[in-house]
Amino acid sequence: MARQHSADGTLVRMVGIEKSYGRVRALDGVDFTVREREIVGLLGDNGAGKSTLIKVLSGAVPATGGAIYVRGEKASIRSTTDAIGYGIETIYQDSALVTQLSIARNLFLGREPIKGPRLLNRLDHERMNRVAGELLRRVGISKNIPPTTPIGSLSGGERQAVAIARAMYFDSDLIILDEPTNNLGVAETQGVLSFVRNARDSGHSCIFIAHNIHHVFQVVDRIVVMRRGRVVADDIDPKTSSVEAVERVITGMTEAGVHA
Numbered sequence: 001m002a003r004q005h006s007a008d009g010t011l012v013r014m015v016g017i018e019k020s021y022g023r024v025r026a027l028d029g030v031d032f033t034v035r036e037r038e039i040v041g042l043l044g045d046n047g048a049g050k051s052t053l054i055k056v057l058s059g060a061v062p063a064t065g066g067a068i069y070v071r072g073e074k075a076s077i078r079s080t081t082d083a084i085g086y087g088i089e090t091i092y093q094d095s096a097l098v099t100q101l102s103i104a105r106n107l108f109l110g111r112e113p114i115k116g117p118r119l120l121n122r123l124d125h126e127r128m129n130r131v132a133g134e135l136l137r138r139v140g141i142s143k144n145i146p147p148t149t150p151i152g153s154l155s156g157g158e159r160q161a162v163a164i165a166r167a168m169y170f171d172s173d174l175i176i177l178d179e180p181t182n183n184l185g186v187a188e189t190q191g192v193l194s195f196v197r198n199a200r201d202s203g204h205s206c207i208f209i210a211h212n213i214h215h216v217f218q219v220v221d222r223i224v225v226m227r228r229g230r231v232v233a234d235d236i237d238p239k240t241s242s243v244e245a246v247e248r249v250i251t252g253m254t255e256a257g258v259h260a
């Protein structure tokens with residue numbers, strides 16, 4: 001679908017976002033942007049506010065203040081359906097996949113193509129399998145895995161790939177990945193990182209949250225660090241910064257030495 005592009009290449013801009021849970025200020029005036037075709041790594045210690053920021057953007061929790069702009073237009077995101085309408089899709093660790101159903105069925109879950117007269121409601125399996133096969137190739141896991149394979153027999157990394165493929169197919173401009181490499185082995189993690197790169201290369205933007213900074217360094221274009229509900233660095237280039245320097249920003253030891 002041809003969506004409007006913003007003039008300056010900014011896909012999402014969150015401005016002055018506030019969120020309080022009772023007396024806890026989870027977000028305290030956060031400014032955060034994602035550009036088109038950009039992978040942003042969102043880092044911060046436990047409780048820094050990363051998940052809350054992502055939940056606000058994905059419509060899972062309402063902000064108590066601030067504004068969100070998508071492609072330069074003010075957006076009203078009050079539910080996950082609203083967010084999906086703006087092209088924003090979030091993939092959680094155990095993203096809602098049905099283990100008994102095939103990869104192809106999971107890719108189209110709730111949005112299945114119908115074949116023949118509408119009243120008969122016959123699912124177009126041929127089309128689902130063909131599209132699923134193409135998508136698996138695009139994310140990079142086509143090797144020996146037919147689209148008819150049940151999700152239950154896939155590894156954690158392959159399930160992430162299916163979730164990413166689904167977001168790509170349904171035209172998500174921004175794919176948010178919350179801890180996608182948690183509990184994955186080394187090879188699987190590398191797989192997921194390459195799926196994320198492939199998503200970016202086919203025109204999608206991503207927000208990548210992970211506790212493992214090394215994973216973030218391998219895949220993102222820019223790093224944003226949050227601490228105690230605030231953004232404390234938003235333009236760290238992983239090509240010119242070290243993991244140790246970013247760790248110091250995360251823990252609040254120093255902000256010097258890192259371009260912030």
Ligand SMILES: Nc1ncnc2c1ncn2[C@@H]1O[C@H](COP(=O)(O)OP(=O)(O)OP(=O)(O)O)[C@@H](O)[C@H]1O
Nearest residue numbers: 021024025026044045046047048049050051052053
């Ligand atoms: N539903 C909630 N009710 C009350 N307080 C909450 C709720 N969700 C988050 N918080 C608080 O808001 C703050 C930010 O939490 P958040 O989960 O966004 O941080 P995080 O950076 O994602 O941490 P983690 O890496 O541990 O997931 C914390 O102090 C947390 O305890």
